[in-house]
Amino acid sequence: MLGIILLVIIILIAVAIFSQKKSKVVILENGKRVHLGSSMSAKMTAIVILVLLVAAFIAVSIRVVPVGHAMVKFNIITKKFSVSHEGVTLVPPVIYRTYIYDLRRQEYTMTARKGEGKKANIDDSLWSPTKEGLQVGIDLTCWYRINPDSLIKVHRKIGPDYDEKVIRPAIRGIVRLVISEYPIMDVYSAKRQEIQSEIYKRVKSLLEPDGFIIDEIVLRDVHFTEDFAKAIEQKQIAQQEAERMKYVLEKEQLEAQRKAIEAEGKAKAIQIVSQELKRNPLYIKYLYVDKLSDKVKVIVSDQSTIMDLKGLIGNE
Numbered sequence: 619m620l621g622i623i624l625l626v627i628i629i630l631i632a633v634a635i636f637s638q639k640k641s642k643v644v645i646l647e648n649g650k651r652v653h654l655g656s657s658m659s660a661k662m663t664a665i666v667i668l669v670l671l672v673a674a675f676i677a678v679s680i681r682v683v684p685v686g687h688a689m690v691k692f693n694i695i696t697k698k699f700s701v702s703h704e705g706v707t708l709v710p711p712v713i714y715r716t717y718i719y720d721l722r723r724q725e726y727t728m729t730a731r732k733g734e735g736k737k738a739n740i741d742d743s744l745w746s747p748t749k750e751g752l753q754v755g756i757d758l759t760c761w762y763r764i765n766p767d768s769l770i771k772v773h774r775k776i777g778p779d780y781d782e783k784v785i786r787p788a789i790r791g792i793v794r795l796v797i798s799e800y801p802i803m804d805v806y807s808a809k810r811q812e813i814q815s816e817i818y819k820r821v822k823s824l825l826e827p828d829g830f831i832i833d834e835i836v837l838r839d840v841h842f843t844e845d846f847a848k849a850i851e852q853k854q855i856a857q858q859e860a861e862r863m864k865y866v867l868e869k870e871q872l873e874a875q876r877k878a879i880e881a882e883g884k885a886k887a888i889q890i891v892s893q894e895l896k897r898n899p900l901y902i903k904y905l906y907v908d909k910l911s912d913k914v915k916v917i918v919s920d921q922s923t924i925m926d927l928k929g930l931i932g933n934e
Contacts, residue, residue, distance in 0.1 A: 686722040729757040746797040755841030768829030
């Protein structure tokens with residue numbers, strides 16, 4: 619763009635100079651030729667050229683800073699830095715070097731899933747040793763921003779590739795440090811939220827002095843080695859079997875208690891019947907008749923004895 623503008627300026631200057639050389643030739647009465655040049659046109663040409671140069675300089679100097687970004691400007695003459703925020707700004711060419719930085723929330727994800735994270739084509743999980751020395755893989759996402767007040771410091775000390783120079787190494791180092799303080803089963807379940815909070819606090823403490831605002835860190839997933847994953851699966855199966863056996867034992871105990879209560883009830887009933895028979899021997903006939911079907915009306919006990927149940931029941 620700058621080259622095209624300069625080429626246009628050179629062409630305009632050349633045209634102006636060429637037109638200035640064309641002066642009118644007038645032949646007087648005595649036969650003399652006089653070249654009439656207009657001093658006024660030369661001045662106008664100079665003004666036009668000056669205006670064009672200024673316009674070209676302004677056009678070359680105009681820079682647009684996108685929304686949510688900021689521009690770091692370095693003056694190679696004064697060796698000083700300055701910052702221009704979003705919108706239109708003038709940056710004189712040649713004497714300034716400029717760098718655009720994104721001040722919006724940024725994401726750095728390390729994961730085993732292909733197609734995700736900063737390194738989408740590889741397994742980028744954070745494999746770390748636990749307190750017992752067992753390996754676990756951590757999938758993690760960090761949301762962060764550049765502190766606008768520290769932008770010049772970030773540019774001078776780190777540069778535009780801060781995510782690979784600072785963010786990634788800091789997160790990986792702290793994750794390994796924190797994971798090494800916990801047993802593997804705590805990482806797997808019990809203290810996952812606590813581990814996430816601890817990683818966040820340490821990353822925040824480490825990176826904020828360098829000019830970064832850490833918004834949040836999230837543990838996305840936990841991976842184990844193949845052997846340990848099988849061991850976990852077998853343990854879960856054993857736990858499920860133990861729970862099933864516990865249920866069976868509890869069921870049998872409840873059944874035994876039911877039977878004991880039932881037996882106790884029957885024994886008590888027999889005791890009551892025995893006591894009643896002692897007082898009234900005919901009570902046995904009542905019990906006998908009470909157990910018979912309602913459809914039975916007559917009983918022949920022997921050839922000489924016929925019991926009319928209807929009459930017996932009626933007499934009672």
